[in-house]
Every structure is written in C-alpha cells, then in structure tokens.
Amino acid sequence: MRTQLPPQMNLVALAGRIQPQDGSLAAARSHAMSVRTRLGKTFALHSAKKIGSHARQTAIHRFSDLDFMVVFRKEEFIWGGRLVSSDTILNKLVTDLGDRYPSTYVRRDVLAASLVFGSSGQSLDVVPAMFLGFTGARPVFQIPDGQGGWLRTSPETHDRHFEIHQERSGNRLRKVSQLLKWWKHARTQPLPIRSFYIDMLLCTGGLGAPVGKTYGGCLEDFFEYLVATECRALLDPCVIAGEISPNDTYAQRETLYRAASFALVHARAASLAEKRRDFPEANRQWDLVFNGNY
Template identity: 20%
Template sequence: MVYTVWSAFNRFRTDTVDLAPDVTDRARTSRNYLFDQVKRLANNNADFPRLKGGYLSFGSFARKTKIQPLDDVDILILLNDENTEVQSLYNEPYTYYLKAKNSFAPLYLFTDDYNYVNSTKILNKIKYHLSSISNYKKAEIKKTMQAVTLNLSSYDWVFDIVPAVPAYNYSGSIAYYLIPDGKGKWIKTDPRVDSTNVTKINSRHNGKFLPTLRLLKYWNRRTHKPRLQSYYFETLAIQVFQYASSIDNFPNAIKYFFDNCPFYINQICSDPKNLGTALDLSVPQSTKDKIITAMSEASTFAKYALVYEEKSDNKEAIYWWQRIFGYEFPSYG
C-alpha cells in the first residue's frame, strides 16, 4: 500500500525503474562468460581478430544508469594494435585510419589494398565465428555498423560487442580507443571518461544522482513527447547537477532538473570526452522545443506535487507525480 510520496517513489523505483539486483548479477556473470567464449574463439581460430588483454565494459549498464528492462549489455573487446599507426583525415576531423606498418601486424589480415585495417571486415569475422558459442541464437551487425549484436538463448538481453583498438600516448598509457565508424574506418572513444564523470557527480551528491538520473530517464522514455538519445540525456543531467546543491530528495531534484535543463538543451552539447562531434548535432531545434515544452509542463506538475506534499495531502501529491511519470507510478492507497 502507498500512502506517502516517499513510499510511492520507493515502489516506483523498485517495481518499474531500477534493475533488480539479481538481474544485474546475472548480466555481469553472462558478460564474463561471453568474453571467455570470445577468448576461446581467438585461441582456436587463426583468422579471428587478435586480442590484447581483456574487455572493457561500457554503456548505461556499466555506468549503472540502465533502467528496466535490461535489453542490452555493451562490451569493448580489445584488439592487438602492434605494428599499426593511427592516421587522421584532414577533411574528416573525427574519422581515422588504422594502418598496418607491415605484414607482421596482428590485424594485417583485415587490411585493404593500401594496408589500412578495415573495421567492417573485423566485425564480419567476429560475427562469423560467434555461431560456435554455446547457447547461440542469432548474431548480426548493428544498423550503425559499429558492433556485433549477439543473442544467446539463455538470456533476455543481447550483447553489443564492439571491437576496440587501444591507442597509447608518449608515456605508454592508453590515451583513447578506436572503434568502428560504420564505414570501414575508425572513430575515437573512451568510456573511462564517462564512467569517471558519472562516479564523481554521484559521489558529490552522496549516491543520489544515479537513482535520480534513472527516474529522469524513465520520463525521457515516455511516448508523450520526443525522446532524446540516452547518452545525450545523461550528459544533460550531468550538466544540470554538476554545480547544484547536494540532492536531498527525489521530488526536489526532479523539479530542479525540469527547471534548469531547458537552458542546457538550447546550448551546443559537446562530447564530454572531447573526441567526437557534438551530441546534439542531429537534434533539430523543433525537437528541442517540444522537449522544453514537456519539461515546462512537468515542472508545473512537480510544483503542484510539492505544494500538496507540504500540506500533507499525499494523495493529491502522488496524483501530480503520476501525471509526470504515467500510470506506472503507484496510485495512492
């Protein structure tokens, strides 16, 4: 039974928004199992892309920003970069070539006529060999041509497997990773930066940023308005709360977000890693305007909810939170 705003949010998070602990544990175990199978494939097949070290978990599941249902788990599998060099394109500032210096390069098998390593060839070879994994159901190249999506019959979620080549700086540390650009070449990324950014702001807010973000991501997913791409939406939330007072409760934090996010939506949203194009590059102003209108309405509803809660009218307060989050948000009683 739900008779307070606090209990309504608690029920909503547990039943509808947050991943259940047992699901999270199973997903992590399955991720480890998958990489063990990938290593086996690499060891048993000379034409499988050569690996270097382990894997890197990334995406919303790794950052603990995933909401129900768990539909995908992302991993970067690290490839052997020996005897390769990164070359940039003067007319494509965020696209790169990976050139094999000689035939001894572990990735030489996947080069074109000019000795450039073709990322699409690597994806296709990974897809080809995945069929020998136990519990295999289906594997296909994602529409973005940046990952192999693997379905295993024993799990509800799919795995997005992204081949990544580590690139090093002068001190010998990994500076960034190259991943497929969808056209055979490469782009830069570094999920470590995203993980660090989320961890820092969550710590600054005493562990309350992540659950707040997941609640907001649920709102973003609702169909009564356009939906912003998940990573872009997360970045907006980080911008909003980066210098805000410490989050003390979810209702106040949610209203604060709706009040302040429109300012950031109307700004250019640069890649937090400084490795790629702006996150809002493909978002038209008309879409931004619709999101801002929806946020203004949500802010008004949140104000009503807070006023009624202050008057100890939890029934009416819960009604207004339900107007924001939809009928999955628990009703009073």
C-alpha cells in the same frame, strides 16, 4: 496507499524496483566471456572489458544492454597500410558471431555487433576497439562511429568522471540516471536518447543530484535543460569524444524534444502539488511523466 506518500518516497521506491537483477547480470557476464573466448580464436585480440551503463552502475532491469568492448590488435584494423572502415570490422564481427551462435539473434547495431540470448533475454553489444594511446594516465581507444568511420573514446576516463560526480552528490547521481533511463523506456517505443548522453549530461552544469534537492527536482532540472537547449549535442566534459549527441537524426531530436516538453510540464505540476502537500495530485503528475509506469 502509494498515492498518499510524498513523491520523493515513491521515486526512491521506483529506483529500487528498476535495479538490475543478479540472475540477469550473471547471465550477461557468462555470455560476455563466451564471446571473448570465441573472438580470441578468430581474431588477434588484446583485451576485453565491460563498458557503458553497467560499468557506471546506472543500468536498469530488463532494458540496459551489456556493452562489452573488445580491443583488437592493430593488425586487425589495418589493410594495405591503411585503417579499414569500421563497417568492415562490424560486418566481420556479425558474421563470426552468427556462425558461433546460430540459434541466437545476431545483428549489427550502430556501434556494435548485438546478440540477444533467448535463455535470459539479455542483450550483449560487442563494441570493437583499437588502442590509440593515453590521455594523462588513462587509455584512449577508437570505436565505430556508425557511419563507417571511427571516434575516440576513453571509458575509464568517462567512468571516473561520473564517479567523481556520484561522490559529490552524496551517492545519489546513479539513482537519478536510472530514473531517467526508466523514463526513456516507459513506453512502447523507447525515447531516442542515449544512456551515455544522460550520464555525461548529469555531470554538466550542476544538473546531477545536488545535496538537498529531491529526485523529483533533479528530474525537473534535466527536462528543463533538454527543452532549453532543444536537445542539442553536448560537448564531451572529458574533452575526448568531441560532441556527445543524444541521438542520430533531426526527427529523433524532435521526438525527444516533444517528450521532454511534456515531462517538464508535468514535473513542474508535480512540484507545485507537492509544495501544497497534495501528494495524490503530485503522484498523478509523476505517473504521467512515466507514462503510467510510476
């Protein structure tokens, strides 16, 4: 029985069950290309690319939106010689995509225009961007900051940073990230923690997946860090985006802190039970961490 197995084996099995499905990924790629074609008819575009969890291969089945960064030519962002508000660009995106996909739910998200396609249930977040220049050999863009302004980002730099730590972990870091994203979504209302924050925090301070440490130990370390820092913002390890916040408000931070504190208590209890080889109790504790979705 599953409860009799070591938690490490069950966590590995859980990571396998939450992998994105080929059909959903194909549908998402098709929708992204359709959106790219549509926007190219309305706006002056430079390029478009997949970013976020799907680009870093840390997405999970059903819950990870496909983030699609569309790079506009500079003239679309400038009016009267000045940079326009990111709200203006996002509103234009939502209006244009709503006209193109009248049967699709199109809304404005914090950083993107979000589309939910009924045929696949796959959500596509379209992030407008403008090229700024290079940091080293990697391109830097500006994208909406959610408050009408703009923030700097370099998906290529952050993805490469994550890949370096993935290799150092013996190719285990992605699975740890996916398990944390499952923890985020294993409840009626997802926990207020950004996927980007999870991935970048795992690359900081040895929190990732050190060789020899179990997945359970890695999750426990992550929860311990959240509690110890009271879920504060993280300095961008790539020195591009400034601070990377897990969420937007004090109330969300409090919610995340309470959830991390609960998870830490039960992750520690699971670890102690596993050390005395009480696997049923260890697995029961992990089931509490994952809100009955272990």
